[in-house]
Amino acid sequence: MTERTRGPDRGRTPERVRITHPRTTTARSLPTRPPTREIDELTELGEVYLASLLRTQRRTAFTACAVAIGALLGLAVAAAGFTGWSGRTVFGISLPWLLVGVLVYPVLLLIGLVAVRRSERDEQEFAALMQQR
Amino acid sequence: MGAAGWAALGVLIVSVATMAVGSLGLRRARTTGDFYVAARAVTPGWNAAAVSGEYLSAASFLGIAGLLLTYGYDALWYPVCYTAGYVVLLTLVAAPLRRSGAYTLPDFAQIRLRSTVVRRVSSVLVVLIGWLYLVPQLQGAALTLTAQTGAPGWAGGLLVCLVVLVTVAVGGMRSITFAQAVQYWVKLTAMLIPALVLGTVWRARHDRLPVSSADWLRPLGSGLDHPLYATLSLIVAICLGTMGLPHVLVRFYTNPDGRNARRTALIVVSLLAVFYQLPTVFGVFGRRYLPDLAGTPLADATVLLLPERMLPGLVGQVLGGVVTAGAFAAFLSTTSGLTVSVAGVLSQDVLGRPRHRQARIRRFRLSAAVSLAVPYVLSLAGARLSLANMVGLAFALAACTFCPMLVLGIWWRGLTDVGALAGLLTGGLLAGTAVLATVLVSPRHGWPAALLAQPAAWIVPLTVAVMVVGSLLTRDRVPPDVGRVLVRLHAPESMAADLPSLRRSAR
Numbered sequence: 257m258t259e260r261t262r263g264p265d266r267g268r269t270p271e272r273v274r275i276t277h278p279r280t281t282t283a284r285s286l287p288t289r290p291p292t293r294e295i296d297e298l299t300e301l302g303e304v305y306l307a308s309l310l311r312t313q314r315r316t317a318f319t320a321c322a323v324a325i326g327a328l329l330g331l332a333v334a335a336a337g338f339t340g341w342s343g344r345t346v347f348g349i350s351l352p353w354l355l356v357g358v359l360v361y362p363v364l365l366l367i368g369l370v371a372v373r374r375s376e377r378d379e380q381e382f383a384a385l386m387q388q389r
Numbered sequence: 390m391g392a393a394g395w396a397a398l399g400v401l402i403v404s405v406a407t408m409a410v411g412s413l414g415l416r417r418a419r420t421t422g423d424f425y426v427a428a429r430a431v432t433p434g435w436n437a438a439a440v441s442g443e444y445l446s447a448a449s450f451l452g453i454a455g456l457l458l459t460y461g462y463d464a465l466w467y468p469v470c471y472t473a474g475y476v477v478l479l480t481l482v483a484a485p486l487r488r489s490g491a492y493t494l495p496d497f498a499q500i501r502l503r504s505t506v507v508r509r510v511s512s513v514l515v516v517l518i519g520w521l522y523l524v525p526q527l528q529g530a531a532l533t534l535t536a537q538t539g540a541p542g543w544a545g546g547l548l549v550c551l552v553v554l555v556t557v558a559v560g561g562m563r564s565i566t567f568a569q570a571v572q573y574w575v576k577l578t579a580m581l582i583p584a585l586v587l588g589t590v591w592r593a594r595h596d597r598l599p600v601s602s603a604d605w606l607r608p609l610g611s612g613l614d615h616p617l618y619a620t621l622s623l624i625v626a627i628c629l630g631t632m633g634l635p636h637v638l639v640r641f642y643t644n645p646d647g648r649n650a651r652r653t654a655l656i657v658v659s660l661l662a663v664f665y666q667l668p669t670v671f672g673v674f675g676r677r678y679l680p681d682l683a684g685t686p687l688a689d690a691t692v693l694l695l696p697e698r699m700l701p702g703l704v705g706q707v708l709g710g711v712v713t714a715g716a717f718a719a720f721l722s723t724t725s726g727l728t729v730s731v732a733g734v735l736s737q738d739v740l741g742r743p744r745h746r747q748a749r750i751r752r753f754r755l756s757a758a759v760s761l762a763v764p765y766v767l768s769l770a771g772a773r774l775s776l777a778n779m780v781g782l783a784f785a786l787a788a789c790t791f792c793p794m795l796v797l798g799i800w801w802r803g804l805t806d807v808g809a810l811a812g813l814l815t816g817g818l819l820a821g822t823a824v825l826a827t828v829l830v831s832p833r834h835g836w837p838a839a840l841l842a843q844p845a846a847w848i849v850p851l852t853v854a855v856m857v858v859g860s861l862l863t864r865d866r867v868p869p870d871v872g873r874v875l876v877r878l879h880a881p882e883s884m885a886a887d888l889p890s891l892r893r894s895a896r
Contacts, residue, residue, distance in 0.1 A: 292887035295880070298872045306872060309879055314800050320480040324473055328624050332466065335608035336617045352608050356465045357669050361662035364469075364476050368655045371480045376648060379881040386884060 291386040305386065312378045320371035324364060331355065392697055395710030396537035403575070403717045404552045410568040431566055431643045437656030439566045440640045442573035444657075445664060446522070446723035447529030450576060450716050452777030455688035457672025458679065461605035463616055464672070467777055468665035470624050472658055474631025479654035482632050484647030485799045485878040492642055493734055494635060494791055501798045503868045504806035510813050511791070512738035515635045518787050519731035521824065522634070523724060523764035525779040529689065530720040531768065536690045537713050546768050549717070550761045553725045557732070558754045566643060572722035573660060579715020580667040583696050583708040587674055590699060596677070605676065615839040618846070626785040626845030632795055633787030636726035639733065646882045671695055689776050692716070724761075732756035774828060782824045789816035789848040793856050799878055802871050808860030816852035820844050
């Protein structure tokens with residue numbers, strides 16, 4: 257992604273480079289500082305990188321957590337609200353029992369799996385982005 | 390050999406096996422690090438089995454079936470929330486906490502907030518939550534031994550304390566990791582085999598399930614006051630409280646890195662999901678075959694008494710011995726996990742830290758004895774709450790104190806020591822009062838009873854608000870190195886090679 261704005265492809269898309277990064281010629285002449293160093297020294301730029309990592313991870317974490325707890329609270333309220341469905345049976349088991357006793361568990365596992373995958377992917381992307389120089 | 394004989398044999402085998410597996414770790418436990426966190430080299434599979442083994446306590450093994458027998462549908466929420474707590478832990482705290490490099494919750498407070506006072510308050514809370522959780526384990530042991538063998542009430546708890554002391558004292562956490570992982574499979578088997586046999590018998594008899602009692606089947610049919618509020622507050626307490634349980638967190642530090650900590654939590658969710666199908670089976674059969682236990686203190690013994698009631702004779706007696714062994718595995722594993730974490734905090738923060746390694750290890754063993762003695766005495770005094778309710782209060786106390794501090798500390802850079810302290814004290818005092826009122830006075834009816842018995846729904850938001858407002862008012866007290874701490878909590882380990890300051894601060 258970022259190669260386009262400062263890598264060797266620069267010459268092929270001149271207008272775009274000029275708009276997003278007008279001082280490329282001066283920038284190129286300076287030795288490049290890897291982003292990890294900005295983070296390590298916690299410069300202003302490093303703080304920006306850190307904030308972006310925090311934002312991504314926070315979104316993944318709180319979304320997954322809210323879905324899990326929200327699903328449980330919603331199910332509890334729904335079970336209390338619709339008294340009609342407690343008489344329903346599936347395979348001889350009352351429907352609310354089947355939902356809370358059995359079917360909730362695979363849903364929880366799925367939420368956990370998605371959360372693990374997303375946060376691992378976000379971390380890898382962040383690490384890859386930070387290690388290119 | 391009668392029923393008592395088979396039960397005693399089961400208890401004996403589990404106790405001896407626990408001590409034997411524990412002493413295997415003796416040769417490897419050499420440093421204090423080994424004692425506390427098994428030198429951080431345990432794979433997610435082992436770790437997850439160990440977490441589950443430690444987590445499935447008297448409340449899970451005996452308590453859920455007892456509550457189901459008495460209250461029906463509403464009790465189904467207990468196992469669901471015990472599982473969902475790990476989804477919350479996985480998403481919000483598993484990886485950052487592992488990366489923080491802290492051994493215990495007070496360590497985390499110190500690393501993030503740089504405050505000795507918050508550390509001290511956290512230590513006191515760890516000990517209180519640990520003791521609150523230990524009491525029902527020892528009561529469960531007493532109930533089990535009395536119900537199955539007719540032993541006096543003091544014997545069960547004492548037996549558990551002694552076995553745990555031997556295991557903990559000789560090997561520390563390293564030995565316990567393996568012992569705990571084995572305990573999960575012991576508990577699963579000890580419930581699965583009887584459940585399969587009883588299910589087969591039930592089918593062969595073409596027997597009916599307890600469908601006649603409609604209220605028991607129906608949501609909110611428990612007959613308690615304000616059942617919907619109780620259910621919602623229970624969900625909040627257990628989902629958020631899991632991350633604040635000292636024995637659960639310490640186990641996550643044994644993961645090699647943050648990524649594995651998340652994976653461990655995910656495997657725990659699946660292991661618990663499998664196990665928690667079984668107490669439901671016992672609860673439902675219990676309602677059919679042991680309806681006389683509903684509402685009595687013996688309801689907690691449903692799992693133990695069911696096999697013999699359904700199958701009088703040798704098979705029922707042997708199965709009774711099997712579930713008794715499983716129950717003891719539950720008491721032993723949870724008690725040893727809690728003892729290690731409470732003793733760790735006691736020896737580090739309360740008794741002071743000696744300079745020499747040998748003296749530290751001696752101090753740790755002494756702390757383990759103290760950590761068990763207090764809840765043992767309390768268990769003899771005997772609060773008459775059901776096991777699962779009692780454990781639920783420990784969850785509520787953890788949810789009202791540590792959950793806000795952990796979540797805000799990990800995800801919000803603005804948390805200050807003053808804000809955290811104000812929140813911990815608010816949550817701790819309010820939840821502590823609610824716990825004491827419920828245990829000692831046990832009001833039965835109306836809103837006060839409901840709000841005190843399930844305090845999490847109103848105290849947790851209050852604690853969060855106090856922490857946020859307190860931190861905003863003391864903005865200048867945000868630790869100057871908070872950015873560096875947050876890098877350490879959130880940067881993946883693959884970046885560590887490029888972050889020399891991180892490695893320096895981790896030492």
